[in-house]
Amino acid sequence: MSETAREIKEALLTLDREKLIQTTKTSLDKGENPQELLSAITAALREVGDKFESGEFFLVELVSAGEAAKTVISEYLKPVLKKIGSEGKHLGVIAIGTVAGDIHDIGKSIVASMLFTAGFEILDLGVDVTVEKFIETVKNGNVDVVAMSALLSTTLPMQRETIEALKKKDLRDKVKVIVGGSPVTEEWAKEIGADGFADNASEAVRLVKKILDISER
CATH class of the missing domain: 1.10.1240.10 (Methionine synthase domain)
Known part of the structure; x- marks a missing residue:
């Protein structure tokens, strides 16, 4: 250290x-x-x-x-x-937000900052983000990955609802979805059909690069 x-x-x-x-x-x-x-x-x-x-x-x-x-x-x-x-070309576009009903911002902001420094363009949707807001962002933007944070176990279902809404709108195949937050586990990510789970910012960067097939340099 x-x-x-x-x-x-x-x-x-x-x-x-x-x-x-x-x-x-x-x-x-x-x-x-x-x-x-x-x-x-x-x-x-x-x-x-x-x-x-x-x-x-x-x-x-x-x-x-x-x-x-x-x-x-x-x-x-x-x-x-x-x-x-701003010196280099963006590796992809990440829409990130804390799900509806949850106003925790710190962890999400750190992940967003780490992804930004890794070369990704970040669309930070903030906190208490509704399913509709995630859907609208994917529809209107050239989004590669949707990243959802949930720090409360009571708001975990919103991650599932967002993924289901993406499917209903025929948008699920257009984006990758990752989830994170204190109560989130790899098992939960698999259960709801997410593309991956990360429990810290560094892992989130590695995960996004992996699912977008971006080689580490």
Whole structure:
């Protein structure tokens, strides 16, 4: 683990928002790879999530760490990543959103950022995305992959409903569909007819490249 990754991890685990921002700004000024910084934030957030699951962290700490990470990603990393992403040809178009009834944004945003830095064009539909919105986006855009996030077990059925709606509209064969989120499993993905499942941002990038038959470089 690099020194920067250690500092990012420490900042998030101690909920030190200012240290996280300063570490990111300093690293970018030194010319460090923004994608590596994003990966470090993703790894640190996974550890925060583990601490929440074990009861070591409470909801307020989980949300605080997530909001700090979101601020750094949107205000400091994305502008740099956008410049990098605009230099080359897009590998494909990804429509990504958190399903209806679910307003969790952090995990989805990290996945979107990682896919963007990997060379994909991102249509970020936001949170609480209805089945109709997913369908409309596929109809109106040159979408290659629909990525659906669900952080609540009660909203999992919306992933199934969206896939069924794509079938009814004769759109399912036109796009690949991947799913993710805390309650999502590989078994669930297979059950609802998704093309794949990823439980973190790095895996999502590998999965999308695999299902679109894009070779790793």
